[in-house]
Amino acid sequence: MPSVQAIDREPSPPTTTLGYALFATRWLQAPLYFGLVAAQGVYVYKFFNELWALILRCVTGQATENYVMLAVLKLVDVVMIANLLIMVIVGGYETFVSRIGLQGHRDQPEWLSHVNSNVLKVKLATAIVGISSVHLLQMFVDVHRTSQHSLLWGTVIHMAFIASAAILAYMSGPMAAHAERAHQQTHHQEPVPEAPAAKVFVPAQSGPREDEPSAEERLRAAGFPARKLLEDFDSEHPRSFDRETVARLGKLDFVTAGRNVVFVGPPGTGKTHLAVGLGVRACQAGHSVLFASAAQWAARLAAARDAGRLARELAALDAHALLIVDEVGYTPFDPETAALFFQLVAHRYERASLIVTSDRPLARWDEVFGGPSALAMADRLAHHAELVRIEGESYRMRRATSAWAD
Ligand code: ADP
Ligand code: MG
Numbered sequence: 001m002p003s004v005q006a007i008d009r010e011p012s013p014p015t016t017t018l019g020y021a022l023f024a025t026r027w028l029q030a031p032l033y034f035g036l037v038a039a040q041g042v043y044v045y046k047f048f049n050e051l052w053a054l055i056l057r058c059v060t061g062q063a064t065e066n067y068v069m070l071a072v073l074k075l076v077d078v079v080m081i082a083n084l085l086i087m088v089i090v091g092g093y094e095t096f097v098s099r100i101g102l103q104g105h106r107d108q109p110e111w112l113s114h115v116n117s118n119v120l121k122v123k124l125a126t127a128i129v130g131i132s133s134v135h136l137l138q139m140f141v142d143v144h145r146t147s148q149h150s151l152l153w154g155t156v157i158h159m160a161f162i163a164s165a166a167i168l169a170y171m172s173g174p175m176a177a178h179a180e181r182a183h184q185q186t187h188h189q190e191p192v193p194e195a196p197a198a199k200v201f202v203p204a205q206s207g208p209r210e211d212e213p214s215a216e217e218r219l220r221a222a223g224f225p226a227r228k229l230l231e232d233f234d235s236e237h238p239r240s241f242d243r244e245t246v247a248r249l250g251k252l253d254f255v256t257a258g259r260n261v262v263f264v265g266p267p268g269t270g271k272t273h274l275a276v277g278l279g280v281r282a283c284q285a286g287h288s289v290l291f292a293s294a295a296q297w298a299a300r301l302a303a304a305r306d307a308g309r310l311a312r313e314l315a316a317l318d319a320h321a322l323l324i325v326d327e328v329g330y331t332p333f334d335p336e337t338a339a340l341f342f343q344l345v346a347h348r349y350e351r352a353s354l355i356v357t358s359d360r361p362l363a364r365w366d367e368v369f370g371g372p373s374a375l376a377m378a379d380r381l382a383h384h385a386e387l388v389r390i391e392g393e394s395y396r397m398r399r400a401t402s403a404w405a406d
Pocket of ligand 2: 268271272273326
């Protein structure tokens, strides 16, 4: 059996050794971020120092109202600088050094999904404005001890920060739009529709935020062939079917855990129905979902490979917590297409979820994917996967025959 890695590797676009070497120098930056982590530690120390002083003063009754306000503002200031630091550490590392791979992490910050140097700059600028307003407020609270000169300059500098943040935000608007357009142009010949909103979206654990697409937008972006609900699935119809497993899958823990689901059964037994039903739930729970048939996925991945950007395409698909690959096995794949599927499965392995539906049991996937790579893929897919076997007559036939009987 060939090693997993051998198939895993992607036909890389031509890049010079020199280019690679230059690119590798980004790792020189990594220690800088750890240095910032140490600085973060200094701020934690400073914070508790200030807090302790404040408590002591309050307990000994030496704290005037002004003093308390100033001390609290100082604490807020320290926290804001710490926030700024974490933004630079995580965002900068992710943008300039290496992916951290927080997709699906329950604490993933909302901005990290679409972080780039533009977004980061604007975030930093607004954080600085926040800090400078706290400073200004401190001056005003302590106004009789602040010289007019520092008050004037404090205000001017604060205005300068506001102006530069506004300019950065204004400039990043057209830049983001430009990037979006470029992205769409490279995507637009592809058969699988992708909604622009879905790209920047990352699953949230909490309620919806204003800048996130609504459940309805996510449902539209997912490209379901029809909106089938789990509730509409008649679990009495299949001759054999694991009701409990599907009920448990409906709670969507598999999405947050990055696990896969495989529905296997004869045609018409509701595999697509169940896959879509789970997808609809996931959309409603705030996850981004993308549905397409295996043939459509094959075309999409092949187009990306031919354009030399398969790796980028796979990384872009990370924005979707759940991908549904319907009708695997409907038509056999040539070895290259099979390899593309293998890469998709390997890329998402233990990071993000896939739902696959197939008329064929996994043991017969070699007929679809040809040869031993099929076994390796089935292995990866099935490991950490919930396998749901459905047996019975086609639901379509049942309806036809019962209509006939009526
Ligand atoms: P498959 O993907 O397994 O070929 P589908 O999910 O496309 O089957 O099902 C065919 C049709 O029958 C769909 O309209 C689906 O909603 C319906 N259907 C199948 N099984 C059930 C069921 N147990 N309860 C309700 N509707 C079902
Ligand atoms: Mg189907």
